[in-house]
Amino acid sequence: MSHTSRIETIITNIPALERAVKELKLTFVKGGIVRAYSxxxxxxADYVIQLKGPYDVGVIKVEKKYELRTDWWGGHVEKEIGKNAGRLLQEYQIAVAVMVAQSQGHTIIKQKLPNGAIKMRIQQS
Incomplete structure (x- = not known):
């Protein structure tokens, strides 16, 4: 049965989330309607992650953080952002680390490993 669910996260940095979405080759828009089964x-939602499939992911502000809401039915969303949004959240965490490192003048070297993990090296410039 189809219904929308929320994913509790600790997303607080919208520019980092936007970078993560772009890294997954998806579209990030401010405000809009989130597509679901019906x-x-x-x-x-405050922000919408537009997916290539029939559904989207809504990004909704709750107090001082954002949560993700989507319709997981049929596996469409999982295929694009990972199980429980794992790939999206991984890219978000990387984007936060990169932004902090760059703001401190460091250089970042990223390498994607065969198992899907990301190896990051941060060097002082």
Missing amino acids: KAQEFH
Whole structure:
């Protein structure tokens, strides 16, 4: 049965989330309607991660952080952002680390490993 679910996260940095979305070759827009299984399940979000499949991911501010809401039915969302948004959250954490390192004048070298993990080396410039 289709229904929208939320993923509790510790997303606080929207520019880092936008970088993560672009890294996954998806589209990030401010405000909009999040596509779901049926029109009745669609909802408005502060930000929308537009997926290539039939559904989107809504990014909604709750207090001082953001949560993700989406319709996981059919595996469409999981295919694009990973199980429980794992790939998206991995890219988000990398983007946060890169932004902090760059703000401190460091150089970042990223390498994607065969198992999907990301190896990052941060060097002083």
